[in-house]
Structures are given as C-alpha cells and as structure tokens.
Amino acid sequence: MPQLGFLSRVREACLDLLFPRDCMLTGVPVDNPPWRYLSPAALQSLPRVQAPFCDTCGYPFSGMLAGARRCSHCEELDPAFGRGRTAMLAKGNARSLIIDLKYHKAVWLAEDLARLIATTPGYPEHLRGAVLVPVPLHPRRERWRGYNQSRLVLEKLVRLLPQDNLALADILVRTRDTPTQTRLDRAHRATNIKGAFALRAGAVPDLARRHVVFDDVFTTGATLNACCMVLADAGVTTVDIASLAHG
Ligand SMILES: [Zn+2]
Structure with a gap:
C-alpha cells in the first residue's frame, strides 16, 4: 500500500516538526536528520567497527594484518558460510540500544540501527545484490515479543539501500525453542542450536542468488552457522552472514 506508506511518512514528518524526538542515549532533542533517535553525541559514542577485521565474522583487529x-x-567455528560483516561491538551504548530494541519493544529504533549498517564503510557492498534472510525466532517467542527484531532491521535496510538490489526473504523457521544461549559456553551453544532451524514450508530459495543470513548480534556464530547450513542443504551455493553487532 504505497499511498499509506507515503501518508504515514508525511504524518511522521509533521510530528517530528511539532514534537522533536529525544535522543535515546543522551536525552537531547535530535535535530540531525535523517537520524531519528540518535544525536551526534550518541552516534559518536557507539563502538563502530572499522577495518581491518575478521573476514569470517567482521570482528575488528587492532593494527594492520597481512x-x-x-x-x-x-577458529573453532567451521563456518558453513563465506564472509561476514558487523557494524558495531555489542558493548556500551550499542548494547543498550540492542537491548531496547529486543527486550523493551523499542521498535522505533530499527531505522536508526539499519542506518548504522548502511553507513558503515564497505557494509552495503557486502550486502549488494543479496537475498537477506533474518535469523528466525521460535513462533512462541515471536508471538510473545510481537516482532522479530532482525527482520525489522532488514525491512528498514532494504528501504535505505534501494540501489543495492536487496531482497528480504523470511524463509527460515525455528523448529525448536532452544534454551537461551547467553548462559551456555561455546561448545554447548553449538550443540544446543544444531537442528533448531528449517526451511519454511513452501519456501523456494532463489538458488542463483547469494544469500546473506542476518542476526542482530553475532556471539559465537553458532546460530548463524546453523541457519547457513539449512540454506546450503537446500542448494544455495553462496551463503554469507551479517550482523548489527558483535558480542
Ligand atoms: Zn571472526
């Protein structure tokens, strides 16, 4: 419904004029469009990733490497994917924003978080031409939360990067509601997550296109890797990964 989309953007622009939004991190009014909830000081405070970084997950190295x-x-991942990128380290203010999006229903942050990805040097090039696949939540968890935060960020990202020929394909499902990963060590995370994902019933991946599986946070890579295995088993030949932040 493009008309509705246009009207809602007009409505949002009017509301922005009448009621300037406050920065989620500093509390000051945000007057640095197109950012909506992050002031210049807040943006400055985020631990954004710069080269050089790990080719597999995007984690930054200190100093130049050959x-x-x-x-x-x-090292212990045995990745089922090729390359990976991330936009920030999942600490400090970056971590606070992700927690707000994920656990405090701050869905309005999704656009600024997508913009952080879109403005990370080299990141749009990593995504260019790809089918973007969000890591799915178990249906029970998604019902409880009301949304999948990774999908929300990707929806905004596709709109922010129209020149990059991106497609969003929510083609994976989580078949097992695994215990939360945060309290498990690396080996247990991999076992915990194995076989927890499947192709959505009726989904037909476009095998000719590169797929990039996206998660809000890369922690050990076990979740992303399990998703990539499903796509590789389905016959997708090129699978890469991307995340908003690296934990
Ligand atoms: Zn790495």
Whole structure:
C-alpha cells in the first residue's frame, strides 16, 4: 500500500516538526536528520567497527594484518558460510540500544540501527545484490515479543539501500525453542542450536542468488552457522552472514 506508506511518512514528518524526538542515549532533542533517535553525541559514542577485521565474522583487529584473517571467535567455528560483516561491538551504548530494541519493544529504533549498517564503510557492498534472510525466532517467542527484531532491521535496510538490489526473504523457521544461549559456553551453544532451524514450508530459495543470513548480534556464530547450513542443504551455493553487532 504505497499511498499509506507515503501518508504515514508525511504524518511522521509533521510530528517530528511539532514534537522533536529525544535522543535515546543522551536525552537531547535530535535535530540531525535523517537520524531519528540518535544525536551526534550518541552516534559518536557507539563502538563502530572499522577495518581491518575478521573476514569470517567482521570482528575488528587492532593494527594492520597481512594474509588470511580469521579471529579467535571463528577458529573453532567451521563456518558453513563465506564472509561476514558487523557494524558495531555489542558493548556500551550499542548494547543498550540492542537491548531496547529486543527486550523493551523499542521498535522505533530499527531505522536508526539499519542506518548504522548502511553507513558503515564497505557494509552495503557486502550486502549488494543479496537475498537477506533474518535469523528466525521460535513462533512462541515471536508471538510473545510481537516482532522479530532482525527482520525489522532488514525491512528498514532494504528501504535505505534501494540501489543495492536487496531482497528480504523470511524463509527460515525455528523448529525448536532452544534454551537461551547467553548462559551456555561455546561448545554447548553449538550443540544446543544444531537442528533448531528449517526451511519454511513452501519456501523456494532463489538458488542463483547469494544469500546473506542476518542476526542482530553475532556471539559465537553458532546460530548463524546453523541457519547457513539449512540454506546450503537446500542448494544455495553462496551463503554469507551479517550482523548489527558483535558480542
Ligand atoms: Zn571472526
């Protein structure tokens, strides 16, 4: 419904004029469009990732390195994907924003978070031409939360990068509601998550296109890897990953 989309954007623009939004991190009114909830000081405070970084997960290295680059997070991973990018480290203010989006229903943050990805040097090039696949939540968890935060960010990202020929395909499902990963060590995370994902019933991946599986946070890579395995088993030949932040 493009008309509705246009009207809602007009409505939002009017509301912005009447009621300037306050920065989610500093509390000051935000007057640096197109950012909506992040002031310049807030943007400055975020631990954004710069090169050089791990080719597999995007975790930054300190100093310049030559040759193959894989960080300690990825050493034991045996990745089912090629390359990975991330926009921030999941700490400090970046972590607060993700917690707000994920657990405090701050869905209005999704556009600024997508913009952080879109303005990370080299990140749009990593996504260019790809089918973007959000890591799914178990249906029970998504019903409880009301949304999948990774999908929300991707929806905004596709709109922010129209020149990059991106497609969003929510083609994976979580078949097992695994215990929360945060209290498990690396080995247990991999076992915990194995076989927890499947192709959505009736979904037909476009095998000719590169797929990029996206999660809000890369922690050990076990979740993203399990999703990539499903796509590889379905016959997708090129699978990469991307995340908003690296934990
Ligand atoms: Zn890595």
